[in-house]
Amino acid sequence: MNKTTIKPLILAASLLFSLNYAQAQDNLVNSLKNNQSAKSKESFKFTDVINLANTPVKNQGSSGTCWSYSTNSFLESEMIKAGKTPVALSEIFSARNAYIEKGKNYVRMHGAVTLGDGGALHDVINMYRKYGAVPQSVYTGLNYGTTINKFGEMGELMSGILAGVVKDANKTLTPNWQKAYAAVIDAYLGEVPKNFDYNGKKYTPMSFAKEVVGINPDDYVELSSFNDYPYYSKFTLLVPDNWSFDQVYNVKVNEITDIIDHALKKGYTVAWATDVSEKGFSYKNGVAYVPEKAYEAMTAEEKSTMFDGPKPEMEINETNRQQAFDNYQTTDDHGMHIIGLTKDQNGKEYYIVKNSWGVTNDYKGYLYVTKNYVKYKTTAFLLNKAGIPADVRKKIGV
Template identity: 70%
Template sequence: MNKFLRSALLVCIAGSTVFTSYAQDNLINSLTKNQSEISKQSFSFTPIINLSNTSIKNQGSSGTCWSYSTNSFLESEMIKAGKPAVDLSEMFIVRNTYVEKGKNYVRMHGAVTLGDGGALHDVINMYAKYGIVPQEVYTGLNYGTDINRFGEMAAIQEGVLKAVVKNPNKSLTPNWINAYTAVIDSYLGQVPEKFTYKGKSYTPKSFADEVVGLNPADYIEISSFKDQPLYEKFVLLVPDNWSFDQVYNVRMNELTDVIDNALKNGYTIAWATDVSEKGFSWKNGVAYIPARDFAIMNDIEKANMFNGPKPELDITEDMRQKAFDNYETTDDHGMHIIGLAKDQNGKEYYIVKNSWGVNNDYSGYLYVTKNYVKYKTTSILLNKKGLPKDIKQKLKL
């Protein structure tokens, strides 16, 4: 997801049409300038479900949305389980994921994805294998910055692994993994074997067991594709699924059925999706699928895309599959669905928590239509207890 942070996907006037009218230019420029200012006033959202969640975080210049979104999900899972929420360390999960990803890269002779990206299930897998620590114990800021900046580290990681794969000694030594891990730890810091939290000593594993107390087996990942058998597992073929994990396949409309049921029963959802659509605006905090194709909109229509509710395209399974097959839908970003709201016309939107800080119209949250979720979701991850009964039966759980 999101190899490099898309710090803001702002709607702007396209430069495809040359206007000779000075007055028209001024009108369009004025609409563009004021669009963000009036967008929030043009929407009126009323929460229907708004589940407990922790504070908004900022992933900085790193493609680690998958860790931020799923750790946020686990924090809400703690709250749902009646436990005090702990600010979990996203970078502890990232660090261990990068070690495992490096091993896989070498095993695959370099024929697998590198980069910052990951998947929702990576957090669950690393939690199960390594445990977890609180944010205060492992910030991952071991190189003098106040936010994540991964460019230099990522370049060195890649250089080390490519050198290993070239196998210059004609036989790999066991030391390459130490060299590779040392690069990561030089930037993110060495993970603690033991630490003290609220006066008690823990290891990452004992902290996961005794304080967080969540069972990795309780979580399920789901997607929807026509080219895969229904209600069975399949390997989700997106570049960031470096571990080749499997997900369950359901019908497109069942994705939102699952989300709705989970929310109604108090369970939040980790969400992997594509945020490259013209109908996704981080600044305005709204995402939808316009009924009118962006390519044939005039410039005034484009400037007003987020000035209040607009008609949406009806989404079909064929459309969803085609968008994925032709790379219109890519595995860009991970976020956290924490609630449900309706606009002034009664239309429902999911309330989504992001990890790009608080500098948008809704202080770090977005309102996303169900059609957008149906069209652009690559996977969702949730507690099995949030599944509808009929879906559980179909998946034979």
């Protein structure tokens, strides 16, 4: 194909992804509600080992902003860890700023990057660094009568504007496209206040981030594990939502859970990006594991009782983890917040995970996720570098 053929195909594919992203997220949530067993909660007996302080569960609504909800929840716990009174941070402030930056990248890349609501854990840190932070009470993003996020219409208009810019009918871009693009976002989410009052004091987003939130964005490290890159070096995470082409540190598969365990024991929570489109993930029952037997090989009874108490799991290693990623079994489709560690009645350990789909499941918005699931399905995780074991910190040079 020549360039004139390739460019429209790339643009069409990118637009299709962006237009369908919010609907795909809704479909994913709805399908996961079918992954459940009738007697799950009474069949598990969990005893908490570590349960770190965190803020109330929120609901991302009809938007693909889990990455912002999970990482802002993580930052709220970071405030608690630092001895501060936590503030409910505006997830949509982070998302709005990421949409602005994503639009710029989209145009610079001639449409050959992902649009849509999706993002990565590091996006919140990057936006915090560049734009600061605001309380949720100051910027809710609910600007036209809704009580929860509904981003579908806004996303289509954003995509349409950028499609016109990339098409470049004038052959030379004007400076006005960025104003038009930002105006659409602000029409739906509201304009960001330049100044606002909080607890009787006036702030800008940057001064609020510095004086009230008080975190240092340089303190945060993102990691993953893939065997086709050198361990303990950085690589570009090749998932569609890494629109900024950020790099992460590569560690061995068993070190994923070693690092998370160490962080939790030191009082640090972890932001977690993962795949939740698995039959072994039940939103309704609030349990996730890696079944020892493939779902296709299960009997009807085995399928209906998948979450009725602890079950044997498949062992995870660097080979099957990599294969699952390479053949699209593991996709980067959700972000959550790991806040603790628990054990079932057999002594098996699970992570306590805070979700952002409201409080309608068996554990009021929380889930219990096995260590094998985390090893197998993690696409990236982000934490305070002080929570990383000293030997790993030395190997990666942080």
